[in-house]
Amino acid sequence: MRIFLALALSGLSLASLQADEPKPNWLVCPPKGVLPVGPDFYPGKFLGEVVGLTDETITIKPGGDLRIGSISFHPDGTIKEKRLYIQDNTKSPKLFVFSDELHWYNGTRGIPPRGGVSSHDRMHKISDVRTGDIVFITCSPGPGFELCVDILIMRRFGGQVPLTIGDDKRPAKERGATMLNAEQAREEMLIATFRRLRVLAR
Numbered sequence: 001m002r003i004f005l006a007l008a009l010s011g012l013s014l015a016s017l018q019a020d021e022p023k024p025n026w027l028v029c030p031p032k033g034v035l036p037v038g039p040d041f042y043p044g045k046f047l048g049e050v051v052g053l054t055d056e057t058i059t060i061k062p063g064g065d066l067r068i069g070s071i072s073f074h075p076d077g078t079i080k081e082k083r084l085y086i087q088d089n090t091k092s093p094k095l096f097v098f099s100d101e102l103h104w105y106n107g108t109r110g111i112p113p114r115g116g117v118s119s120h121d122r123m124h125k126i127s128d129v130r131t132g133d134i135v136f137i138t139c140s141p142g143p144g145f146e147l148c149v150d151i152l153i154m155r156r157f158g159g160q161v162p163l164t165i166g167d168d169k170r171p172a173k174e175r176g177a178t179m180l181n182a183e184q185a186r187e188e189m190l191i192a193t194f195r196r197l198r199v200l201a202r
Contacts (some may be wrong), residue, residue, distance in 0.1 A: 001059065007022060029037055036085075037068075041083075043066075043068050045136070045139065046062065046094065047062065047064045047154075048089070048135070049065040049132045049133070050134075052095070052131070053131050057097050059094065060096065061093040066086070067084060067086050069082065069084045069085070070084075095150065097145050097147055098140065099113075099140075100113040101149065102125075102150075104117060106127055108126070119167045121165055122152070122164045123152055123164055128162045129153060133154075133155070133156050134155040135153055135173065137149075152164070152176075156184070162177060163175060163177045164176040
């Protein structure tokens with residue numbers, strides 16, 4: 001039996017997304033005791049910068065630090081093996097087609113998709129997204145393409161992350177957008193301080 005662990009977005013920051021230096025190849029130097037996932041593993045998640053946007057599609061350049069871990073167990077409950085997926089940020093931008101459900105939430109499709117609509121609470125609508133945003137999406141394979149089924153805008157450089165679905169019904173301090181924008185402000189302050197120190201050190 002294999003159990004997928006909670007998705008970890010460790011190291012997701014303006015600094016890591018803007019870094020010029022390539023990260024070490026995990027496949028060459030894997031963490032001790034952890035194996036890479038197999039070639040048939042489908043992560044179902046994608047993280048990076050929006051570089052293309054149409055009414056029907058979103059194109060994302062991979063970036064940040066996206067990791068998905070899984071553990072398989074022996075019948076007696078002891079751990080058999082640990083595996084880890086790390087998104088390869090050296091790959092080319094990837095195009096995703098917006099799902100019918102996302103279009104329905106966005107108001108660009110009038111009829112709910114067959115089978116109903118799942119909750120997109122604390123996620124963003126298609127119309128919220130802008131080129132240059134850092135987004136975290138849920139995706140699924142389709143016939144000849146991949147679907148984008150959920151969108152969360154993590155960062156918007158030089159701007160504010162818009163309210164997520166349901167934020168307008170929450171107190172300001174409990175809104176998803178409030179937390180994301182607070183994190184961005186802290187990171188921007190740290191980067192500005194770091195740059196000033198580098199200038200002074202020269």
